Amino acid sequence: MSGAAGRAELTERQKLVLEVAFRLEPVKASDVAAALAQKVMERTVRSDLLALVEHGMLVRQGQGPSTTYRATTAPF
Numbered sequence: 001m002s003g004a005a006g007r008a009e010l011t012e013r014q015k016l017v018l019e020v021a022f023r024l025e026p027v028k029a030s031d032v033a034a035a036l037a038q039k040v041m042e043r044t045v046r047s048d049l050l051a052l053v054e055h056g057m058l059v060r061q062g063q064g065p066s067t068t069y070r071a072t073t074a075p076f
Contacts, residue, residue: 021049022074029045053069057072
């Protein structure tokens with residue numbers, strides 16, 4: 001799901017993760033966790049990144065520690 005309808009279903013944290021991913025792409029979960037102003041565990045960020053992949057807003061590349069994410073759409 002993409003577009004405005006998909007964005008409406010995102011949590012506020014997922015919206016922030018998407019903005020960071022778009023600004024710094026390609027990103028790793030650790031990059032996003034470090035860039036967020038609020039303390040968020042890397043595992044939580046990975047979960048948000050995967051949700052954004054499922055929404056079609058990010059593309060996942062690679063596996064394991066070298067996994068990176070790229071935005072497929074500009075945030076909001």
